Amino acid sequence: MRSTRRNFLTVSGAAAALALAGNLPEIRAAAAGWTGRPDRRDPFTLGVASGDPLPDAVVIWTRLAPDPLAPFGGMDRRPVEVQWQVAEDEQFHRVVRHGTAKAQPESSHSVHVDVRGLRPWRHYWYRFRVNGQLSPVGRTKTAPAYDAQLASLSLAFASCQAWWEGWYTAYADMAKRDHDVVFFLGDYIYEFGIDRGIRPHSNEPYITQQTVTLDEYRQRYAAYKLDPDLQNAHARAPWVVTLDDHEVVDNWADEAHPSAPPAQFLVRRANAFRAYWEHMPLRLAQLPKGPDMQLYRRIRYGRLAEFSVLDTRQYRSDQAYGDGTKAPGPETKDPARTITGAAQEKWLLDGWTASQSRWNVMAHQTAIARLDTKDGPEVLVPMDTWDGYEASRDRVLGGAAQRKVRNLVSIAGDLHRSVASDLKLDFTDPSSATVGAEFVGTSITSGIDGQDLDAGGATLLRENPHMKFGNFQRGYVSCTITPRQWISDYRVVDKVSVQGGTVSTRAKLLVEDGRPGISEVQQ
Structure with missing residues (x-):
């Protein structure tokens, strides 16, 4: 059995590695203001999510899919820059982290942003934007500090x-x-x-x-x-x-x-x-x-x-x-x-x-x-x-x-x-x-x-x-x-x-x- 897995990885080679892994989402700093070409199709039909909280970090997720049941979610087979924001309030008056992530076709235009530099044990709100369209707003919460004496x-x-x-x-x-x-x-x-x-x-x-x-x-x-x-x-x-x-x-x-x-x-x-x-x-x-x-x-x-x-x-x-x-x-x-x-x-x-x-x-x-x-x-x-x-x-x-x-x-x-x-x-x-x-x-x-x-x-x-x-x-x-x-x-x-x-x-x-x-x- 173990040799079967080794054979799979060896025989598949670089082509399989590219098809299965693709290029990873690339995060970089973005300007505070948002602009984009309007698009009447909603790319956020699958919603937003967050996960795996740490005291200073949480993953925020979405996937661009204007036609979600179609191959590639109805997206063109090219990378798309997705802007994201994390704020301390639901109205996004106090934005504390922001940037862009590249949604790759090899990842079915999914976005996984590992947001760092957050404060422990507090709520944050997050959202995405692409082509003039805003995602739904998600709420998340970081974990407490590792040595925190949590009451509940x-x-x-x-x-x-x-x-x-x-x-x-x-x-x-x-x-x-x-x-x-x-x-x-x-x-x-x-x-x-x-x-x-x-x-x-x-x-x-x-x-x-x-x-x-x-x-x-x-x-x-x-x-x-x-x-x-x-x-x-x-x-x-x-x-x-x-x-x-x-x-x-x-x-x-x-x-x-x-x-x-x-x-x-x-x-x-x-x-x-x-x-x-x-x-x-x-x-x-x-x-x-x-x-x-x-x-x-x-x-x-x-x-x-x-x-x-x-x-x-x-x-x-x-x-x-x-x-x-x-x-x-x-x-x-x-x-x-x-x-x-x-x-x-x-x-x-x-x-x-x-x-x-x-x-x-x-x-x-x-x-x-x-x-x-x-x-x-x-x-x-x-x-x-x-x-x-x-x-x-x-x-x-x-x-x-x-x-x-x-x-x-x-x-x-x-x-x-x-x-x-x-x-x-x-x-x-x-x-x-x-x-x-x-x-x-x-x-x-x-x-x-x-x-x-x-x-x-x-x-x-x-x-x-x-x-x-x-x-x-x-x-x-x-x-x-x-x-x-x-x-x-x-x-x-x-x-x-x-x-x-x-x-x-x-x-x-x-x-x-x-x-x-x-x-x-x-x-």
Whole structure:
């Protein structure tokens, strides 16, 4: 497999490097006044976004696409200079940073500006201009100073937003709440073809066909990003993103997927990664190099919380026993198999060793807690979650216990259901030590409306005594963190199959400082 990746990069050579990487956006100083040739077409149809906040910096993003579903977004195949501003007020009376960025056709005319020299822990507003057209205004917020004693932090996390399966009512609710940061934990798009969905126009080719080529992935992102509620949620707070499987193809694992031989799959993966980077507020450090992309990284909020953002797709062993839901066995316990790869696992554990934060958070794709899905003495667990990689889980949770990691919390998605659990050293023994808490958020839309508690959720609650809460509706999780407690507010939507669904709090779950696990559930 490793030699396949080397062959891909060698055989593709300079031509592939240019096609996949292109010229990077070039930032330079600009005059304070703005001029430009008027153009009646709106180039900012996909909105604006910001991400990966630091105490002195944040990434601001847009993509020029006057005809967003057309190849190259309807743009000419030439570079375009885009002016940008960052201000301390929404009216832009106090502009503190400005410049121009070059939107390159090789990057589908996306713009990623890493704005530096900002002040910690404050709101900023940003906008772009090109050819006489102004973008929508976005609001962002920098992280606090690394040694700041933060009184509180508000965050939201979400995943799994199948466009054709419902309306983004959860994002409309998220945008109304004042979050300091949003974590998106995978399945921003879905790659597979469908017959027809709930939304108007969901039988169009840009939704129904399978995405394989770079143009097809770009078009799929554009279709999703046209949604006004998603755009509004991006424009209200910085996002920290990581991908899961459907940004490439269902249940891929490193270089392996049954849809194609490794050499062909790597080309598809390179296409998917390229389109992903083009449409996310990511730094140049995350720019893919062919089929490889550096996604795991840390985001720190003073001494209050440190977030280790993981990538559990790119380095994992192939799923045990051919994937699916199976009984655990020697293959799931094999210490040679991994879900993170050895380098990322060491990075995670070393980071915990050095951490001085009150809360230490894994922001990743899928449940690390054991999920027995079968009633009775027989145990059946999903091979695509950490259940299929038990040795990896044991090393990570055992490593956290050995290092006496303070207030370990896992936030994840993927399951299309809400699951909150205590994290155990040994999930087969209810009396085993609890080392942390896990909050798995449901999907934004994937799975359509759902219900409060389905048969599968009832089985999970019966068979997994470490599980404290379950729900099968759509929504997201809003969290408030202080030095003394973590509160997870599970926000659910009664219906995503119609516009204007009702959003409410289904449960509030509490973790107290110094007391591992979930100490209270209010429903």
